[in-house]
Amino acid sequence: MTEPDSSKIQRSYKFRFYPTSVQRQQLAIEFGHARWVWNTCLTWRGHQYRVHDKCVSGVDFSRQLTFLKKLGAYGWLGEATRDCLMQKLRDQDTAFRNFFAGRAKHPKFKKRAHTQSIRYCFDHRHRGKIKAWMAGQLVLPKLGALKLKWSRRPQGIPKMVTVTQDGAGRYFISFMCEETIQPLPRKPNGIGVDLGVKDIVVTSEGWKSGNPRHLRTYRRLLTKTQRRLSRKVRGSDRWRRQRVRVAKAHARVSNTRQDWLHKLSTALIRQAGFIAMEDLNVRGMMANRRLSKALGDVGMHELKRQLEYKAKWYGREFVQVDRWAPTSKTCSACGTVQKAMPLNVREWTCPDCKSVHDRDINAARNILRLTTVGRTGSDARGGVYQPEVAYGC
Ligand SMILES: [Zn+2]
Incomplete structure (x- = not known):
């Protein structure tokens, strides 16, 4: 009996990281601008379709964006990394492709309360990033090196790195790496x-x-925090704080479940x-x-x-x-x-x-x-x- 061959797989990684206050400010800008680009492009597409009966793409919008950046009133767009804004448009194109193919629902407007995400390209053009990566660091434009704990060192170099912030205010990076996996020794049973x-x-x-049983305990915690949220005045400070608590409880339930599974x-x-x-x-x-x-x-x-x-x-x-x-x-x-x-x-x-x-x-x-x-x-x-x-x- 021969041992099975090792196989190449795409392994996904997700790590939590802790940005400095300067990095947090820059991230808020990146998230906000990316959201603006997504929502504005979505409105523009809808307008072009309804009024001019035209189908436009993210590439068309990026031309408009280059033009807007030169205008004084939209100069602030330059504060964000160009790469992230472009990636948002590419993501929207993909979302529309999935929608037209019947695989997904119509893309929606992004809200501030939802999970925020931006993506950075990480290919051969970015020598500096890759050099830092090999040295065990993650360096991103306008942010510098991120402080993160590698609970497991990835073997490969990712093509794309996604930065997210969830409703509980936590920051994560996630990416995919191609890796070789050694199969377990064969078992006949x-x-x-x-x-x-x-x-x-x-x-x-x-x-x-x-x-x-602990899953059930956490579920109870979730219902309790949710009940408290429903009693607070929508939009108030207390309501906002309680909403973060609900998001935290959700995260706890899903982490515990995921770990057990x-x-x-x-x-x-x-x-x-x-x-x-x-x-x-x-x-x-x-x-x-x-x-x-x-x-x-x-x-x-x-x-x-x-x-x-x-x-x-x-x-x-x-x-x-x-x-x-x-x-x-x-x-x-x-x-x-x-x-x-x-x-x-x-x-x-x-x-x-x-x-x-x-x-x-x-x-x-x-x-x-x-x-x-x-x-x-x-x-x-x-x-x-x-x-x-x-x-x-
Ligand atoms: Zn029998």
Whole structure:
């Protein structure tokens, strides 16, 4: 058996940084001017379309912008980095392309209260930036070196760096790097994954993830801060301060959830070479409200997304199984289907083969069995995974 080849992937990075007061002032200018350019261009496009029946692009607007900058009244546009303003126009062009292709909604006006973002080009033309990057520094025009903690050093050089400020007032940089990933050593086993309320994930090998109660605690914090916001006078100072608190609570909930999900998906990827999970059918989940709420809370779609890309990165296989199969009612040992299986039955004994089942582990075993039956073409009752056949080696 040969080890799988290392593969090139696009890895995204996001780091928080702490600007100095001078940098904060400059960033406020960059964000504000970029927002002005976006909104003005959007209005102009709409006007050109409605009145002159013309479709114009960001390139057309940038010509207008060069002209405006020369006028005294719009001289302030020169305070911002040209690169960032141009990038905003390019982004708007992309947004319109997606809209016309039916992939996205019509671009909207940007508001000050939303997350602010600007993007810097970072290609071979920018020698100084790249030299600093190699030395472990991030230098941006008009800002200088940014103070940031590299929790993990990126291997490559990004083509573009995005700077954002969220509603809670925190600053981040994010970018993508091409990197090589060494796949994990191959594992011959396969696991089935059942989703539930008491344990978010139960595998066919009997591993249970538990359900993080802290998520629920943070949710309560979120509802409380939101309730307080609704009691304050809109637009007042107290209201504004409370709104930052709401944004902070949101950030906390999503960070905690994201952290837990990453640990969970990595644990699953490490455990097996082949992972089978129930298909997430939102409408089906809605039928059972308690389950759908619990799963929505932890972000099942995010878990699926992580498992998908991590499987690709580390040379694992990930499949989803039709969730309409009676996985909890079927005995994973002999294959007989029970008539009914109420939700409160946690453990049961099969009347035919007398084996004792834990409800969730049994369901997970059936999920695995469903995939292996189709894959090996033989009767794989009992969920025995045959890697030689499946991998074809
Ligand atoms: Zn049985």
